[in-house]
Amino acid sequence: MLYQNLSLSELQALAFKLGLNYQKRDIVIGLVGNLGSGKTTFAKSFAKALKIKKLKSPSFTILSVYGFQNRQLFHLDFYRLNHLSELEELGVKELLAGKNRIILIEWADKFPKILKACDLILKFKIISNNRRNVTSYNT
Ligand SMILES: Nc1ncnc2c1ncn2[C@@H]1O[C@H](COP(=O)(O)OP(=O)(O)OP(=O)(O)O)[C@@H](O)[C@H]1O
Ligand SMILES: [Mg+2]
Structure with missing residues (x-):
């Protein structure tokens, strides 16, 4: 699915809607795209x-x-990670195997293994100063 030319508030509204849609699911969402x-x-x-x-x-x-609703949201950012061993130290494998959690992973595309573990990948693209395209891929 491609969401085109979103303003800041439109992108925020899309994120809020997806948050509502997925709040009861054990989903892993990869967030990929350039800085900013x-x-x-x-x-x-x-x-x-x-x-x-x-x-x-x-x-x-x-x-x-x-914590939320007796569940957990994990927010990960792999920008500064360069080695799979660092992932192991963080216990990412255990996280991915866990339940009652939602995982958002910025820069998920740095590690093919992580990308493969994502249920949904959202790709952000800068169109102009204040416009973004968002493409979603169900894996
Ligand atoms: N349409 C838009 N959608 C999202 N952000 C926008 C938009 N227009 C302007 N911005 C601004 O762009 C910046 C996006 O920064 P943000 O930290 O979300 O990027 P990021 O992808 O997480 O970067 P990083 O790779 O450094 O973590 C914010 O300052 C935000 O206000
Ligand atoms: Mg960021």
């Missing part, structure tokens, strides 16, 4: 739909976890 393309912006509005108020910018934290 909107991955964290998406994650924040997605989290808002789960009534998580303050999603941090995970630039320095590779992994953050938030």
Whole structure:
């Protein structure tokens, strides 16, 4: 599915809607696209739909976890990760095998194994200063 030329508020609305749609599912969503393309912006509005108020910018934290409805949202950012061994240290394998959780992974495409573990991949593309395209792929 291709969402074209979204403004900031349109992209936030899309993320919020997907958050509502997926809140009861154990889904892994890969967020891919260049720096500043909107991955964290998406994650924040997605989290808002789960009534998580303050999603941090995970630039320095590779992994953050938030509780909602007796479930967990994991927000991962692999921008600073370069080796699969670092994933193991973080316990990502266990996370992916877990239940009652939603996992959002920025820069999921750095590791083919991770990309394969995603149920849904959202690709963000910068069209102009304040417009983005979002393509979703069900895997
Ligand atoms: N239509 C739009 N959709 C999303 N973000 C937009 C849009 N227009 C402008 N922006 C701005 O672009 C920036 C996107 O930054 P964001 O941190 O979400 O990107 P990112 O993909 O997570 O980058 P990084 O790879 O560095 O983590 C924000 O400052 C946001 O306000
Ligand atoms: Mg980001």
